[in-house]
Amino acid sequence: MDWSRVKDKNIYIDVNISKMNEIGARIIGGKEADPNSVPYMAAVLVNGNVFCGGSLITRSWVLTAAHCTEEGSYARIILGAHRPLQIESTQITVTSNNIINHPRWDSTRLIHDIALIKLPSQVPDSSIIHPIPIAPANSGSFAGVTGLLTGWGYTSDQTPGLSETLQQVYLQFISVEECREYAGILAHETNICTSGFNGNQNVGSCFGDSGSPIVADGVQVGVVSFGSRQCALGSITSYARVSSYADWIESYTQS
Structure with a gap:
């Protein structure tokens, strides 16, 4: 397999960064996952x-x-x-x-x-x-709940390319209304968002590849869809809401 030909297919949008400080620090931290600790x-x-x-x-x-x-x-x-x-x-x-x-x-x-x-x-x-079980159709909003995002995506703007090892980060879900402050009309009811801003550092949205899962309370809540174009600025990651x-x-x- 010639991995030099392989590329990601991430979708990025320009977001309203003036709203960023209103969310504050919501993530616990990002790191390399323990090998084979994410069996799904x-x-x-x-x-x-x-x-x-x-x-x-x-x-x-x-x-x-x-x-x-x-x-x-x-x-x-x-x-x-x-x-x-x-x-x-x-x-x-x-x-x-x-x-x-x-x-x-x-x-x-x-x-x-x-x-x-x-x-x-x-x-x-x-x-x-x-x-991993999927979130059922009657799930709530998950706003304020912490989820685990895993993937092999970029670890920073300065080091583009696939991560050699699986990465993980804990992120907090925000409401659809809060997400709309960043993504505008792209924040649909069938999407769910997390904040990825922690002071001057973002350890969230760059970790997850498109298509990667975010899990909370033992079920898959979202599928990574798109995020901020300026990864290092933090802001949101948007997911397809699995329960929808x-x-x-x-x-x-x-x-």
Whole structure:
């Protein structure tokens, strides 16, 4: 595999940075995850050259972002990885050409940015590779709740490129109204946002790849969709709100 050809597919927007200090410090911290401590985490390589994150939500299905897979004819899924650019004994790699983008995905409005990938067969269940439940349709807003975001994305503006190791960061969800102060009309009810500003340092939105999961209270709450263009300035990361799509997801995963 020629990893030099691989690129991310992150979406960035210009945000209202004048509102930034009103949120204040909301994150706990960012660091390298302990190896194989996030058993649902998936690396998703689309068409051999687009890298995104994803999550194993059943033994046969991976959840990711539609903007990652919208032009995809196949996806290579790496499970059980800490260093996905290397071969590790814990890894399982499968290839799927069964990609299902949400039918209402809108790349202009950045809405319904969610997709499913069906694996060719069930993967073995273990402590290293294990699905994460999705947030049910009747979930609340999660505003004020802390979630765990994981991914292999940029660790700063100064060091663009994939992180060699899985990164993690704790972030606090904010309300849709608060998110609209930054993202304006792009903050939809079917999205959920976190703050990534902590004093003079952002350790949030740069860590997560597009498609990566954010988890709270033992369920997946969001799928990374877009964030601030100026990563080092902090601000928000926006996710597809998983509970808004629970019925759509389960129409495939439970059929």
